Amino acid sequence: MANLHFHYGTMGCSKSAQLVINAYNQNKNGNKTEIIKPKIDNRFSEDKVNSRIGISAPATVLPTLQGWSPAPDTKMVLIDEIQFFSPEDINHLVRIADSQPVIIMCYGLMVDSNEHIFPASRRLIEVGAKLHRMESTCQIPGCMHLATHHLRFDSAGNVVREGAQIAVGDSNYKSVCRQHFNMLYHGIGNKGKGNR
Numbered sequence: 699m700a701n702l703h704f705h706y707g708t709m710g711c712s713k714s715a716q717l718v719i720n721a722y723n724q725n726k727n728g729n730k731t732e733i734i735k736p737k738i739d740n741r742f743s744e745d746k747v748n749s750r751i752g753i754s755a756p757a758t759v760l761p762t763l764q765g766w767s768p769a770p771d772t773k774m775v776l777i778d779e780i781q782f783f784s785p786e787d788i789n790h791l792v793r794i795a796d797s798q799p800v801i802i803m804c805y806g807l808m809v810d811s812n813e814h815i816f817p818a819s820r821r822l823i824e825v826g827a828k829l830h831r832m833e834s835t836c837q838i839p840g841c842m843h844l845a846t847h848h849l850r851f852d853s854a855g856n857v858v859r860e861g862a863q864i865a866v867g868d869s870n871y872k873s874v875c876r877q878h879f880n881m882l883y884h885g886i887g888n889k890g891k892g893n894r
């Protein structure tokens with residue numbers, strides 16, 4: 699079994715719920731786990747991973763992974779919102795994965811709302827993390843295509859095409875398929891299809 703994993707998907711594809719379930723199952727089998735989340739994510743309570751379906755688990759909140767290492771008896775580390783850490787943090791995880799008997803499970807987003815990959819997510823691919831795509835469908839009503847992109851909207855409902863790659867909170871985002879991204883972000887493709 700690979701010891702460094704990246705579970706990626708769009709917002710709303712149950713990443714946090716899967717993290718909590720995975721940790722629960724490991725603990726039930728007697729395997730000690732540690733859950734970590736980045737300090738930048740203040741959507742919910744500070745020291746928990748919360749899922750939209752209502753399950754949660756205690757987490758350690760860290761601004762960086764530098765200087766952190768798992769306890770000697772930890773069997774699995776689960777990290778939420780990995781895209782908010784840095785490429786250097788991923789390098790630190792590689793050193794841990796390659797020198798300690800621990801499995802590291804990263805959960806997060808691949809691309810931002812400008813169709814650009816997050817630096818930490820790119821680094822996970824570069825270092826050969828085992829990739830697991832978590833699938834969900836496009837949130838444009840009536841569309842059943844795979845959600846692969848994010849669109850960010852302003853308060854008036856207009857698509858935002860610039861701004862910080864790291865924006866916290868997801869109330870102004872939709873997870874959409876590539877076709878709807880190109881239609882609504884770039885204005886290309888089949889216009890009729892996106893207006894349902």
Ligand SMILES: [Zn+2]
Pocket residue numbers: 836837838841842843874875876877878
């Ligand atoms: Zn779509």
